[in-house]
Amino acid sequence: MADTGQEKKSDFRYATGDARVPWAAIGEHVWHEDLMGLVRLLVKPGGDEQAFQGAMTGVEEALQELCACGRPAAKLSLGDTVKALEEEVAAFLGCKYACFVTNATAGFQIAHQFADLGPGDEVILPAITFIATGIYPPLVGAKVIFADIDPRTVNMDPEDVARKVTDRTKVIMPVHIGGYPVDMDPIMEIAAERDITVIEDAAHAFGGRYKGRMTGTIGHFGSFSFHEVKNITAFGEGGIVCTDTQFGEYFNQARFCGVDMSRQIENWLYDVVALPTKTGGLQVPGNHSSTEIQAACLLGQLKRLEEIIRVRRERAEYLAERFESVPGLVPAPLNTDEIESTFHLYLLQVEPEVLGGDIREFKQRLTDKGVTNIPHFAPLYHFTLYKQLGYDTAAIAQSCPNAEDAFWHRFTHLPLYPLADEQVELMADLVIEAAEEMRAGR
Ligand SMILES: Cc1ncc(COP(=O)(O)O)c(C=O)c1O
Secondary structure: OOOOOOOOOOOHHHOOOOOOOOHHHHOOOOOHHHHHHHHHHHOOOOOOHHHHHHHHHHHHHHHHHHHHHOOOOOOOEOOHHHHHHHHHHHHHHOOOEEEEEOOHHHHHHHHHHHOOOOOOOEEEEEOEOOHHHHOHHHHOOOEEEEEOEOOOOOOEOHHHHHHHOOOOEEEEOOEOHHHOOOOHHHHHHHHHHHOOEEEEEOOOOOOOEEOOEEOOOOOOEEEEEOOOOOOOOOOOOOEEEEEOOHHHHHHHHHHEOOEEOOOOOOOOOOEEOOEEOOOOOEEOOOEOOOEHHHHHHHHHHHOOHHHHHHHHHHHHHHHHHHHHOOOOEEOOOOOOOOEEOOOOOEEEEEOHHHHOOOHHHHHHHHHHHOOOOOOOOOEHHHOHHHHHOOOOHHHHHHOOHHHHHHHHHHEEEEOOOOOOHHHHHHHHHHHHHHHHHHHHOO
16 A cells, blocks of 8 residues: 655655655655554553454554545654644744754753853753753763752752852753742843853743743753653653744754755755854754654644643642641642742652651652652762762762752652542642651651
8 A cells, every 4th residue: 555656745855846756755654554553552452352452443444444535644754743833832932943852852962052062161950850951061071060959949059050150161051840940030140141051951841930931931042851751742752942042043953964955065955064153163963853743742732731730730739738737748839920830740848857757768658658659850960970970979969968958858759640639639648647657756
């Protein structure tokens, strides 16, 4: 059933018009069997195997019929669906440029390249985050400087950023941990004084707001994650990098090997260019291309985002209400007039001095009670990678006392969604029970 005469769009390789032997014929197309593979991957058998097989036969017949009267997608990478997604996201965020890439980490790389990050430069990021925030600087010989955290939110502390900024600081990366916005104004002030590029790690924060502005659009660049554990996903992986700066004009080249379709060299279809940087330098782009299938998934999930965040917010409010009056528990900060979180994670803190034990004991008790695999972020400098690169972990830890205290003694994250209401209630009961037992010394 191969249909090699099929038209592929949105790419110079497929713009062969009415050619009788189109260039697009060199790539395999999607067959209904492949679509069945996708259905099987995404919809696993439930309890009744026989009913499942019967339904799958129905799906297969329906797909065959669909493919007989329509055509399965031919254009699978960087096509019209990716473009439609980018337009929708830019409108949602109120920003000028949005570019759909493989993941948030790729977005950080692109943003760092426009900042002209290179050997000897420094990048300030919070001590507590996921490793993706701090992986690109060492790759190009730049140094990571760890800022301490604000103990209330475990987000980057702007005052410590001010203490650690130097003439070598080229980038500051605030991370909206758990979707709770960082206090961006003082960070933007520090950056403006020294012409530093601010790249928001908005991996958890798609749909959040800080003083009326969408998180991810306040710095010079922002990068969001649509990895499978996020509030919405692009079939498991995906990222969007956004900006209002003029570098957005080069996003397509930054994403795909510098290929510039608007220019051509002699006897060839396009040109390849380096990326211009903020400091007048040039950088060599990589390949971070994304697929139509991922974009279609994300366009679908976008429609549900508001509802997803509403459910998460209500659950966070419920947990706060349950924990508020329990001695030794510190509930997560909630929304205010200026702050709207995406409630990707629920930040629970304990007061060891009240409980008579710290978060390690508390987490063990929760695990014993069946609240397991609690997501948690360690200060990055404890990872072997940085030690291997010669970072002095002990000295850095000393310069981040709040991160140390929070990590060893005070904080963890609880999941909010997609749990059933009864699971959230049970989790609240067990958290309170663990606190009471610790206080009672049981
Ligand atoms: C704080 C933080 N930053 C960055 C990332 C990386 O996102 P991605 O996997 O889309 O590159 C993650 C992923 O979990 C994260 O938690």
